[in-house]
Amino acid sequence: METAIKKNTITDKLLAEFEASKPALFGDLSLREEAMRSFLKQGIPNRKSEEYKYVNIDAMLKGEFSFFTYRPLMVKQISNTRFLKGAINIVLVNGRCEEKLSDMTSFPKGLEIGYIADASFNEVFQKHFSKYADINTDAFIALNTALANGGAFIHVAKGAVIESPIHLINISSAEESTFVNSRNLIVVEENAQVKLIESFESVDCTAKTFTNSITEMVVEAGAIVDYTKIENENEQGYLINTTQVYQKEKSVVTANTITLSGSFVRNNLNVALDGEHIETHLNGLYLTNENQVVDNHTLVDHRKPNCNSNELYKGIIEDKSSATFNGKIFVRIDAQKTNAFQSNKNILLSDEGTINTKPQLEIYADDVKCSHGTSTGKLDADKIFYLRARGLSEISAKKLLMHAFASEVVDAIKIESLREYIEEKISKRFE
Amino acid sequence: MANELLAEQISKEYEYGFVTDIESENAPKGLNEDIIRFISKKKNEPQWMLDYRLKAYRYWLTLEEPHWAHVTYPKPDFQNIIYYSVPKQKKQLNSLDEVDPELLKTYEKLGISMEEQKRLSGVESRIAVDFVMDSVSVKTTFKETLAEKGIIFCSFGEAVQEHPELIKKYMGSVVPYADNFYAALNSAVFTDGSFCYIPKGVRCPMELSTYFRINSAGTGQFERTLIVADEDSYVSYLEGCTAPMRDENQLHAAVVEIVAHKNGEVKYSTVQNWYPGDKNGKGGIFNFVTKRGICLEDNSKISWTQVETGSAVTWKYPSVILKGDNSVGEFYSVAVTNNYQQADTGTKMMHLGKNTRSTIISKGISAGFSNNSYRGLVRISKGATNARNFSQCDSLLMGDKCGAHTYPYIEIKDKSGIVEHEATTSKIGEDQLFYCKSRGIDNEKAIGLIVNGYCKEVLNKLPMEFAVEAQKLLAVSLEGSVG
Numbered sequence: 043m044e045t046a047i048k049k050n051t052i053t054d055k056l057l058a059e060f061e062a063s064k065p066a067l068f069g070d071l072s073l074r075e076e077a078m079r080s081f082l083k084q085g086i087p088n089r090k091s092e093e094y095k096y097v098n099i100d101a102m103l104k105g106e107f108s109f110f111t112y113r114p115l116m117v118k119q120i121s122n123t124r125f126l127k128g129a130i131n132i133v134l135v136n137g138r139c140e141e142k143l144s145d146m147t148s149f150p151k152g153l154e155i156g157y158i159a160d161a162s163f164n165e166v167f168q169k170h171f172s173k174y175a176d177i178n179t180d181a182f183i184a185l186n187t188a189l190a191n192g193g194a195f196i197h198v199a200k201g202a203v204i205e206s207p208i209h210l211i212n213i214s215s216a217e218e219s220t221f222v223n224s225r226n227l228i229v230v231e232e233n234a235q236v237k238l239i240e241s242f243e244s245v246d247c248t249a250k251t252f253t254n255s256i257t258e259m260v261v262e263a264g265a266i267v268d269y270t271k272i273e274n275e276n277e278q279g280y281l282i283n284t285t286q287v288y289q290k291e292k293s294v295v296t297a298n299t300i301t302l303s304g305s306f307v308r309n310n311l312n313v314a315l316d317g318e319h320i321e322t323h324l325n326g327l328y329l330t331n332e333n334q335v336v337d338n339h340t341l342v343d344h345r346k347p348n349c350n351s352n353e354l355y356k357g358i359i360e361d362k363s364s365a366t367f368n369g370k371i372f373v374r375i376d377a378q379k380t381n382a383f384q385s386n387k388n389i390l391l392s393d394e395g396t397i398n399t400k401p402q403l404e405i406y407a408d409d410v411k412c413s414h415g416t417s418t419g420k421l422d423a424d425k426i427f428y429l430r431a432r433g434l435s436e437i438s439a440k441k442l443l444m445h446a447f448a449s450e451v452v453d454a455i456k457i458e459s460l461r462e463y464i465e466e467k468i469s470k471r472f473e
Numbered sequence: 474m475a476n477e478l479l480a481e482q483i484s485k486e487y488e489y490g491f492v493t494d495i496e497s498e499n500a501p502k503g504l505n506e507d508i509i510r511f512i513s514k515k516k517n518e519p520q521w522m523l524d525y526r527l528k529a530y531r532y533w534l535t536l537e538e539p540h541w542a543h544v545t546y547p548k549p550d551f552q553n554i555i556y557y558s559v560p561k562q563k564k565q566l567n568s569l570d571e572v573d574p575e576l577l578k579t580y581e582k583l584g585i586s587m588e589e590q591k592r593l594s595g596v597e598s599r600i601a602v603d604f605v606m607d608s609v610s611v612k613t614t615f616k617e618t619l620a621e622k623g624i625i626f627c628s629f630g631e632a633v634q635e636h637p638e639l640i641k642k643y644m645g646s647v648v649p650y651a652d653n654f655y656a657a658l659n660s661a662v663f664t665d666g667s668f669c670y671i672p673k674g675v676r677c678p679m680e681l682s683t684y685f686r687i688n689s690a691g692t693g694q695f696e697r698t699l700i701v702a703d704e705d706s707y708v709s710y711l712e713g714c715t716a717p718m719r720d721e722n723q724l725h726a727a728v729v730e731i732v733a734h735k736n737g738e739v740k741y742s743t744v745q746n747w748y749p750g751d752k753n754g755k756g757g758i759f760n761f762v763t764k765r766g767i768c769l770e771d772n773s774k775i776s777w778t779q780v781e782t783g784s785a786v787t788w789k790y791p792s793v794i795l796k797g798d799n800s801v802g803e804f805y806s807v808a809v810t811n812n813y814q815q816a817d818t819g820t821k822m823m824h825l826g827k828n829t830r831s832t833i834i835s836k837g838i839s840a841g842f843s844n845n846s847y848r849g850l851v852r853i854s855k856g857a858t859n860a861r862n863f864s865q866c867d868s869l870l871m872g873d874k875c876g877a878h879t880y881p882y883i884e885i886k887d888k889s890g891i892v893e894h895e896a897t898t899s900k901i902g903e904d905q906l907f908y909c910k911s912r913g914i915d916n917e918k919a920i921g922l923i924v925n926g927y928c929k930e931v932l933n934k935l936p937m938e939f940a941v942e943a944q945k946l947l948a949v950s951l952e953g954s955v956g
Contacts, residue, residue: 396886403868405877416893417892
């Protein structure tokens, strides 16, 4: 009974916040109301819900939350987060676009970037907003669709090839516990090419931030998107990160998800392959320690024939941390000649750590080649011996092996300066 | 080509769909405490047994039917089932000659004639068989031969009368009545089953076998099997099942418990061929079974081998709890679904002891409009040092209207554990077919060859006496459907 009351309080608070913020919300209010109803129907997921089996969301949402997200930050404070050379940096603090911290002055031809709220009268926005992240599939999608008040809108015009990477810097910064709902919409038109980086950092953050972020990405025919996510919040950061990718024929999407720190990180990466001859590459790396909880869910939905998807997720788990990988390959009845592969490899370094992995295949077409594999183990004693026989200390041998294990994922990152940045973070981590 | 073969297979009739004309004594339809008291009284059970049943029943009332499996079926009406059905017989049977000839014919049709058993009695390789028809064990063969070694092999009902101390000790120790919805139901209404106890240091000289058959209309079958292998003992146990063709869905909710003590080994093989329903998916058995073994002490081993070809809906996960150090769990499965059959099957390997090892090999074949899922759990608990698991789940799809799914759960809490899982889904490789055909093997034979090779890893694990029957069954289920 006690838990029921608690559950009600957070739901009640969210409902009260919705009612209060209603007049200020951008976009179609009826959609917002529908999403809120859907959220109330679904409720905050608990451990009995299959999709949230290994995380205790209830406990994370205990206590008071503020929905007031404004934080004035100085350019100096965030300089570390602008780590990419030659990138177009867009800074979002608690979901709010900070123009004076961003490079919002001029964009290359064919590129349009703005606040999501400002874009809500845009035709492209109206065509695509909330068309891909289904409010009835996940309570947090519903909640975000109801409450979202920040985020970015990125539009890449037909045939435009954007050379400079676009870096969306999501900063969590709070003095009291804050609940953030931020929402991005990225539309890449036919034959366009773009490189996107989304990073999650904490700056001057001394209180819990619970961020419920959704990125909807539309990739039209023949477009090529390279998308990398780096999650690097501090121990106050709780992050639910949903990415909904919708691909049309002959498009290519590479999505890299690198999880380095943060108390709780949940990634929902769903890709719908709705056209023929699509290529999708999903790579993931999670390095967890202390009491971190990292939960990666991926869904690759093959709707049309002749597509390829490839997925590789790797993790190193230390201390009392726990990591979950739940990947599903879904091949619909018409999606013949599908090639879909999935691999998940983990190294568990401590007895207090936990790995849960659930690689799934759900296949309704017969002329397909699908496979998944997962392995979990310790560092290979033979390899350590080999290195030690050549004069390396045990510790440096182990470090070398872990680095090599992680580099399979890191090597897939095409932007050189980004790869170097991540490698540096990994090296620091293993020190 | 494929379509022709598929059509041929679809038109294939279930070969075991006869009804044996034997008078049977039934309880009235429905389920309440009186029915349970009726069953208990009929079976002349002691008070503790009745109490156990009632406790399970009262708990069952609080439960809701589970729905998480990847299957859809009309909810069984638990008040529309006959929970007790006995083939009528006048007195205790002493020899095979006294068994109702109609019943003997039934088993002859099944291809496991008791006459043959008799004839073979001089031969070394023999099988002791316990026949369970509808709900009640009909006859156990070779009981005396086994008794010489101290092996107890009898119907569950008999065991309750004659060995209450063993039943009290072990029943519900692996699958408690509160385990799940169908285990609770079974604990409340089970009517018979088999009990087997292998004493210390005894290697059972023959294969033990139970044959289950649902005969009467409107009945459900709820049997319990309990196998206990004491220290340093070994037994190989076989189970087979068939049912007549009926338009209604009949419910089979069994519980199988296995206990292996120190150095004990149990090998449990199943060939499940309940009536799968007709080509439109009408009728067929709902097979909701709880099977679990526990490697209680060090160096024990439990091995499950199953060939699943029947049932409209199959829902079972033979599991092993690896409690003793160095214990071993194995699961080998071939599951075939055709027409509108649905199977959600797999295993659970719970590693608790040190140096425990488990192997899972699952081969799914789906054809027609069927859905075939593998669902498995491998859990390495904290303190289960050097645990090792290897899983391989392959699916073969035949036709574009069926589905094959894999849902493995892997939970690891010990750093020394090593777990590997791999799964593939595909149809028969064109290159393999081409290879065979270029060597003069015709299409259908080539397909047969490839499928046979695909399942071989599992079929090889079946005891000799059973392998023949399993291959025959696979042939019936698969012949022509591949292509």
